[in-house]
Structure formats: structure tokens, C-alpha cells
Amino acid sequence: MDASILTAPGDSRWINYYIEGLGWLVRNVDIDGLYLDDVTFDRHIMKRMRKVMEAEKPGCIIDLHSNTGFSKGPATQYAEYFPYVDKLWFGESFMYSEMSYENWLVEVSGIPFGLMGDMLHGGGNPWLGMVFGMTTRLPWSTEGVICNPVAIWKIWDEFGIEQSRMSGPWDLYPVVETDHPDVKATAYIKENRVLISLGNFSDDPHEVKLRINWEQIGINPDATILTAPEIEYFQESQQFDVRDRILIQPRKGYLLYLTS
Numbered sequence: 715m716d717a718s719i720l721t722a723p724g725d726s727r728w729i730n731y732y733i734e735g736l737g738w739l740v741r742n743v744d745i746d747g748l749y750l751d752d753v754t755f756d757r758h759i760m761k762r763m764r765k766v767m768e769a770e771k772p773g774c775i776i777d778l779h780s781n782t783g784f785s786k787g788p789a790t791q792y793a794e795y796f797p798y799v800d801k802l803w804f805g806e807s808f809m810y811s812e813m814s815y816e817n818w819l820v821e822v823s824g825i826p827f828g829l830m831g832d833m834l835h836g837g838g839n840p841w842l843g844m845v846f847g848m849t850t851r852l853p854w855s856t857e858g859v860i861c862n863p864v865a866i867w868k869i870w871d872e873f874g875i876e877q878s879r880m881s882g883p884w885d886l887y888p889v890v891e892t893d894h895p896d897v898k899a900t901a902y903i904k905e906n907r908v909l910i911s912l913g914n915f916s917d918d919p920h921e922v923k924l925r926i927n928w929e930q931i932g933i934n935p936d937a938t939i940l941t942a943p944e945i946e947y948f949q950e951s952q953q954f955d956v957r958d959r960i961l962i963q964p965r966k967g968y969l970l971y972l973t974s
Contacts, residue, residue, distance in 0.1 A: 729755060733762050740770040747775030747800070757794045764798040781806030789821045796827040803851070805834035810842065811965045815898055815915040819884060823848060826884065837861050840948055841967035844911040845900045847880065865946040869969060873909045878902040881930075889930045892922040897962050899924065903931055906974050912960070913967035921959040926972075933974045941971045 739745050747767070753760075760776075767774040776799040780788035788804045802824040810833060813821075823846035824831040833843050833850050837859040843849060849863035850856075870876075881889040882900040890901040890908070896916035902909040908931055914920055928935050935956060944951035949968055954960060960968070 729759055733759070733766055736763060737766045737770055740767055740774065744771075745774075746771075747777065749777045749779065750799075751779050752781070753778075753795075757798075760795050760798045775800045777801040777803065779803040779806075787821065793827070796824075796829060799829065802829050802831040803834060804831065805838065808835050810835065810839040815845075815883070815896075815913075818842065818846060818915075822846075825882070839965060840866060842913040842915060842965065844967070844969060845882065845898050845913040847875075847900070847902075865948060866969075869909075869943060869945060873902065873907070873971075874904065875902050875909065878904045878909065887927070887930075889927050891925040893925060894920045894922045896920060897922045897967075901931070906933060908933070908972040910970040910972055911967065912962055912970065914962040914964055917964045919961060919963050921961050923959050924956060926956065931972075933972070937974050939971075939973050941973075942968050943971060945969060 736748075748763075764776065767776070778792060778795065778799045778801070780792060780803075789802075802822075804822050808822065810818075810822075820826060822831055822833070825846055831846065831848055833839070833848050834854075834856060836857040838848070838850050838861075840849065840863070844866070849866050850861035852861060852863055854861040880900065880902055883891070883898045888899070888901070889903060890899040890910055892899050892912065896918075897912060897914045897920050899913075900911045902911075910924070912922070926935070938956055940954040940956050940958075942949050942952040942954070954970070956972070962968070
């Protein structure tokens with residue numbers, strides 16, 4: 715965790731000392747990166763930090779967190795830093811179950827900027843978060859909630875999500891869609907197997923039908939099985955037909971396996 719110069723002047727020769735110290739830590743302590751809890755320095759300093767870390771140890775991670783203390787829009791506040799960071803943790807004081815899909819996409823997820831994000835305040839919303847590949851962190855306590863995303867992580871591991879291709883509603887031609895504008899779908903695609911995340915971003919229940927681009931996933935629709943695996947505190951085990959209409963409760967969703 716690094717908050718060492720949060721309150722320091724952003725334009726000072728002490729920054730040179732800080733960056734040299736950062737290089738020393740990577741060389742001698744073998745740190746893997748930094749967790750930045752808000753920053754006051756400018757984009758030029760962030761570029762220098764990234765250059766030093768990459769020179770000493772390629773693959774170092776810069777993890778940027780912000781709340782609503784500095785502004786009401788951390789994504790706007792820090793957009794110029796995004797080319798030099800790896801992860802975002804925005805969402806302190808964010809009301810995840812009240813935000814629109816567009817708010818999630820731009821303000822929290824990091825996806826439009828080629829970044830990943832995690833949820834924070836109150837444990838987030840696990841159903842809507844999965845549309846963007848987001849969970850909470852472990853361990854983390856927030857607003858009286860002890861975050862534990864392990865049950866979802868087990869599904870990721872069982873599916874092998876790191877080897878999949880992600881296609882979501884932000885794509886020009888999504889692999890999976892629904893027939894209701896408030897219910898979004900994201901597909902994690904592997905050979906002969908797809909993990910589908912459904913999220914209802916409205917305050918009303920909706921019955922939706924999946925629209926699947928079968929050519930893109932390379933699966934015969936007449937030989938498919940659509941199942942919801944049991945996930946603790948997330949969903950019960952169920953089986954559907956790809957032609958079924960699926961009831962999605964307000965601000966909730968499903969994780970579904972589509973297999974041949």
C-alpha cells in the first residue's frame with residue numbers, strides 16, 4: 715500500500731527521491747507493484763513510475779484505488795493515468811444496485827480503457843459485476859459485509875476463464891445478447907463451452923430469451939445443454955433449454971454453462 719505522497723505537493727524535486735526509492739524497492743525488496751490509494755501527482759510522474767518499474771522488473775502491477783472524496787467521478791479524475799496502470803478499484807460509496815449499466819461500464823469496470831476492475835462498497839453486486847468480470851477482493855470488510863468471492867472464483871477455475879475470450883454488450887457484435895435492453899449478457903468463450911453471465915440492471919423482473927451467435931462460438935444449437943451450476947449465495951442449480959425464456963429478478967442474474 716502506498717499513500718506516502720498523497721498529501722505532498724505534486725510538483726516537487728522530492729518526487730525524484732520517491733521514484734528512485736521505488737526503483738530501489740523493486741531491485742532490493744522484490745516488490746511486484748504498488749497499490750495507490752488516491753494520488754496527487756500528475757500524469758508525467760505516473761509515466762516515470764511505470765518506466766522505472768518496467769525497467770527493473772517487467773510485469774509489475776500498478777493498482778489504482780479511489781473513492782468519492784476527491785471528486786464525484788474517479789474515472790474522469792484519473793482517466794489520463796489509465797495507460798500506465800493495470801487495475802482499478804473504484805466504487806467506495808458507490809451504490810452498485812442503483813447504478814445503470816452505462817454507469818457500471820464507464821465509472822467502475824475499466825473495460826472501455828482496457829483495464830480490469832474490482833467491486834468495493836458493501837460487497838458490490840455479484841450478479842451485475844460478473845457482466846464485467848468483476849468480483850470483490852479477498853479478504854475485505856466493507857459496510858459490515860465480509861467479502862468472500864471464493865465460490866465464484868471456483869467456477870472461474872473450473873471453467874478455465876483465463877483461457878477464454880470475453881464478449882460483452884459493449885462489443886459491436888456480441889456473441890450472446892438478450893431480447894430485453896435492461897438485461898445484459900457477457901460470454902466467456904472456449905472451444906465447445908461458453909460461460910454466460912446474465913445481469914438485470916433494472917428494478918423490475920424480466921423474462922428474457924437468449925440470442926446466440928452460433929457461428930461465433932462454433933457449437934451446434936441442437937446439441938447444447940444450458941445449466942446454472944450451484945454457487946453459494948449466488949444461485950441454485952438449474953437446467954434450461956436454449957429456447958426457454960429465463961426469469962431474471964431485479965438487480966440479479968445468472969451464471970450459465972453452455973456446453974455441447
